[in-house]
Amino acid sequence: MLTLYSYWRSSASYRxxxxxxxxxxxxxxxxxHLVKDGGEQHAAGYRAINPEGRVPLLIDGDFKLGQSLAILRYLDARFPERPLVSAEPREAARAWQFCEAINADIQPLHNLGPLGYLSKTLGVDERQRETWIRHWIDRGLSALEAEVADQPLESAVFGDSPGIADCCLVPQVYAARRFGADLARYPRLMALAARLESLPAFIAAHPDQQPDAQPG
Incomplete structure (x- = not known):
């Protein structure tokens, strides 16, 4: 059986x-737990199996893999029956571009590591930190809103069924809500996210449904 090391509120794990x-x-x-006791990801036991000290980490038998997009690629190759990526090269490339816009340009800038550095090392106060977070979320989601302007957005970001782009969009919307972003600026993305969030797979993966979920 597969094993997933995860944190309930981690966007990357959510994907x-x-x-x-x-x-x-x-x-x-x-x-x-990424916060308790300074973060369990830093403990020697976890670092022994994942030197990056991050989540998610997927273990499949004697194979282990970190980094969420690498895991998504592996899952599609290992279990191809329900593909997450189109076989058409341009459609696939566009979906990966969408994912990277979130994975590389938005989500890392509101991760615990950078936020801790802003506060503890650079002395940025809470108000400035929140301004920082919302700036990068707005910059990224504004671009993605324009990116999907030519898409019907009836069932998924690209295509008729959810795929990798949808795996990345919904967790980013969840994080944007947490940080108080003005989501009314992105009506197409929000309409799509609302439809996706009602699907069984997305409900099951929601942070509040995880065994380590905490109130508040």
């Missing part, structure tokens, strides 16, 4: 949980 649910794959969930 992988959606992909696993879309593919109907069973897995063992092992929580890694």
């Amino acid at each position: 992988v949980r959606i992909a696993l649910a879309l593919k109907g794959l069973d897995y063992e969930y092992r929580p890694v």
Whole structure:
């Protein structure tokens, strides 16, 4: 059985949980608390299996893999029955571009590591930190709103069924809500996210449904 090291509120872990649910794959969930006791991801035991000290981490037998987009690629190759990526090269490339806009340009800038550096090392106060977060979320989602302007957005970002772009969009919308972003600026993305969030796979992967979820 697959094993997923995850944190309930981690956007990157959320992406992988959606992909696993879309593919109907069973897995063992092992929580890694990113805040408790300075962060369990820094503990020697976890670092021994994942030197990056991050989540998610997927284990498949004697194979282990970190980084959410790498995991999504692996899952599609390992379990091809319910593909997350189109076989058409241009459609696939456009979907990966959408994912990278979130994975590289938005989500890392509101990650615990950079936020901790802003506060503890650079002395940025809470108000400035929140301004920083919302600036990068707005910059990124504004671009993605324009990117999908020519898409029908009836069922998924690209195509008729959810794929990798949807695995990345919904967690980013969840994070944007957490940080108080003005989501009314992105009506097409929000309409799509609302439809996706009602699907069984997305409900099962939601942070509040995870065994390590906490109130508030």
